[in-house]
Amino acid sequence: MDSPARRKSTRTRPSKPPLGERAVVDAGLRVLRREGLDAVTMRKVAAELDTGPASLYVYVAQREELLRLMLDAVIATVPLPALPAPPPGDWRERLAGLITDVVHTLNAHPGIGRVSLGSIPTGPAWLDLFDRILGLLLAGGVDRQRAAWGCDLIALHIGAVTYEVAVAQPAHGDGPDALQGALESRHAQASIEDRLAALDPERHPHLAASTAELTAGPAAARLALGIEVLISGLAPS
Amino acid sequence: MDSPARRKSTRTRPSKPPLGERAVVDAGLRVLRREGLDAVTMRKVAAELDTGPASLYVYVAQREELLRLMLDAVIATVPLPALPAPPPGDWRERLAGLITDVVHTLNAHPGIGRVSLGSIPTGPAWLDLFDRILGLLLAGGVDRQRAAWGCDLIALHIGAVTYEVAVAQPAHGDGPDALQGALESRHAQASIEDRLAALDPERHPHLAASTAELTAGPAAARLALGIEVLISGLAPS
DNA sequence: GATGGTCGACGAACGGTGTTCGTTACGAAC
DNA sequence: GTTCGTAACGAACACCGTTCGTCGACCATC
CATH class of the missing domain: 1.10.10.60 (Homeodomain-like)
Incomplete structure (x- = not known):
């Protein structure tokens, strides 16, 4: 030119x-x-x-x-409890709060959680986080071996949860009429609700009887359940 | 030519x-x-x-x-228990066995589990599987709502576990000297063991004290722990 | 038996991707 | 004032998913 x-x-x-x-x-x-x-x-x-x-x-x-x-x-932006020893408040609540914070922080950056699924994270911020989680588990009286693997398990769960959320809300921006595009492209996989409504009670009796429960509930409640299940499953009986 | x-x-x-x-x-x-x-x-x-x-x-x-x-x-190749009612054996064992079977089957196809993380699976084989899982949870006396979300949780865990395994063993074939390639390419992210060995006991006291436990154990034991945690976390107390 | 129409296998191409290579401008050291 | 290493850069490579229009092969009909 x-x-x-x-x-x-x-x-x-x-x-x-x-x-x-x-x-x-x-x-x-x-x-x-x-x-x-x-x-x-x-x-x-x-x-x-x-x-x-x-x-x-x-x-x-x-x-x-x-x-x-x-x-x-x-991860470095997640506020961590002070190092030396956590205040003696209920360790379960403290751990649940910490995990919730992490998940919310990751969800503010849609999809980044997937990266943690690819390989166990070893960055400095993750190491700090792992140390706090492990400390809380040990403080709760969880067996050493169980606590160590539990740490892994929690990281896996965090990655999975944040990955899933990211796919559900494909991105926020992507330019104008992103919502329009997300709806009309995608080749329209039948939604879960449709699938559940259409299933045969003979073949899937339990699913058919629980459609309401399967689709119910705010995302926060589901998240809380997952965290509670992990913690109480790890806790000493 | x-x-x-x-x-x-x-x-x-x-x-x-x-x-x-x-x-x-x-x-x-x-x-x-x-x-x-x-x-x-x-x-x-x-x-x-x-x-x-x-x-x-x-x-x-x-x-x-x-x-x-x-x-x-x-998923369709996973053998499912007969429909009408599962024999009254311990529901926990039965559920753990089922999940283990699923994970092993998925691991025979490295990476395919990742697909289930992208969107809640709604294929016919998955519906069959979900119905059995839900049935076992309900048979165990788990609350309806908790069982429904637990189903979701288990699917998430299965996806996450099988995704992780796939990345650890990048593929089997990929032509000749795949192992060679996997080692020399990859830009050599420092291994977890190295990272754990190198960390500062001041900053990460719990991790440093648990390096042995963190890296220990066969994959099967880790898998079993995850499944046990999920089930006992979901089970009614 | 000839004919018309539908279905799907196909070649080519588009716009994107991660990554590599060799060149070259710059700033600092001497 | 000259040298020299570092790193920004243009170009290119080998792929990728996906779309388009073409056209061969089959089938229902006349």
């Missing part, structure tokens, strides 16, 4: 101010909050920083590593 | 014998067992059937739907 002299072709801009890992992670989080996890592509994150995808690989080995760093950055 | 007349260019072959949804799903399962979930691409599945990717869209609306069909086909 412009004259060839005007061409900025290879290497025009004077190499931007340096990025840094932190800047890359923050840009990723911005894209995540705005458009959801699937939109966190190397290209979009790079565009957020007004550069090309290749530039990100100086600070991040892979997309997956970027996601791990983002996940840890999110 | 050959003479232009030999060219099969556009539309040479006489349109193959028809495929059918079943054939597509089976081909997908073959690729899955051989190379893992990520390798189940429309192109690879099509190649398995000696055709092009476009041909699959006659039987399957999307890749995601193909995966759902594959998941249901796998």
Whole structure:
């Protein structure tokens, strides 16, 4: 379009101010909050920083590593109880509260929880969190081995719950009329309610008798049940 | 290479014998067992059937739907207890056995469990399975509402557990020297053991005191713990 | 037996993805 | 003032899911 002299072709801009890992992670989080996890592509994150995808690989080995760093950055925002020893209040309540906080924080960044399912998180913020969880379990008198594996179990549950929520509400932004798109595309898998309403009481007697209970209840109550089940299942009898 | 007349260019072959949804799903399962979930691409599945990717869209609306069909086909192979009423043996044991069977079956198809995390499964085989699980919970005297949500919880756990296992053992095949590749690529995230060995006892006292327990134990024992925690957490006290 | 119409297998292409490579500008050290 | 390592960058590679229009093969009808 412009004259060839005007061409900025290879290497025009004077190499931007340096990025840094932190800047890359923050840009990723911005894209995540705005458009959801699937939109966190190397290209979009790079565009957020007004550069090309290749530039990100100086600070991040892979997309997956970027996601791990983002996940840890999110977990780092969860307020943790003070270290030395938790006040002696009911350990179950304290643990349930902590897990609830984590889940809510993760849900504010839709989909990021999936990353924790891929590999047991080992970032610094996760280690802090695990230590508190383990401490609470031990304080509750849970067997050492059971507490250790319980820690794992809780992390797994957190990942699963936050992943599921993210799929239910596909992303918030994604530009204008995202809701429209989410509804009309998707090839319309029959909803769970429809499936439950249509099932044969002969073949699925229990499901048919419980349709109301299966679809009932606010998400918060379901979340609370899951956490309660985990804790009371782990607690010493 | 050959003479232009030999060219099969556009539309040479006489349109193959028809495929059918079943054939597509089976081909997908073959690729899955051989190379893992990520390798189940429309192109690879099509190649398995000696055709092009476009041909699959006659039987399957999307890749995601193909995966759902594959998941249901796998679940259909789990033997279920007879319908009318389960023998009165301990419902906990029966339920634990059922869940264990499901997990093992899913683990034989690495990664497919992830699909169930994406959306609550509503395929026929899953409905059968849910009905049995719900029946066992109700037989155990679990409250109706709690049993219904517990069903959900168990499905979530199954998905999470099978997803995690799949990532740990990235695929079996993937061609020659898959193990070599898995080790040298991956950009070598520090292993959990290394991380645990390196942590600061001041900052993470409980983790540091439990490294042995955290890494200990066969996978089967961890799986059993998770199932036991869920069941005893759901059971009426 | 010829004919018309429907179904689906197919080639090609589009717009995206993660990642790699070699080049090159910059800032600091000498 | 020159050198030199670091890192931003353009371009490209090999894939991906999905769509479009074409056209061969079969089947119901005349």
